[in-house]
Amino acid sequence: MKPHTCTGPSCFACKIKTIQLRSTTAFQPHYNYSVGSHVSTELEFKDMLKRRAEENTLTTGAYHDYEMRDPGELKEVPFPDA
Numbered sequence: 001m002k003p004h005t006c007t008g009p010s011c012f013a014c015k016i017k018t019i020q021l022r023s024t025t026a027f028q029p030h031y032n033y034s035v036g037s038h039v040s041t042e043l044e045f046k047d048m049l050k051r052r053a054e055e056n057t058l059t060t061g062a063y064h065d066y067e068m069r070d071p072g073e074l075k076e077v078p079f080p081d082a
Contacts, residue, residue, distance in 0.1 A: 026070065027041070027042040027045070027070075029041075032045065032048075034049070034052070034066070035048040035049060035051075035052050036052075042068070045068055046068055049066040049067065049068060050066070052064075052066060053065055053066045
């Protein structure tokens with residue numbers, strides 16, 4: 001592999017190195033019962049989860065850290081209905 005020699009701001013190799021690929025999720029706007037409101041975007045949902053975790057941490061004194069779970073990630077139902 002040849003070492004990279006930059007040709008300036010229009011260098012194609014530098015542009016290729018800075019491309020970031022992000023996997024997409026199947027996120028749909030919906031009412032989420034965990035946060036108690038309607039969420040329109042994935043970012044908004046993650047922010048609401050952080051906010052709820054902070055509120056619950058302050059209220060209970062126990063650390064909370066909530067994270068988004070995509071239903072496609074679940075291999076089995078975590079809490080089967082009894």
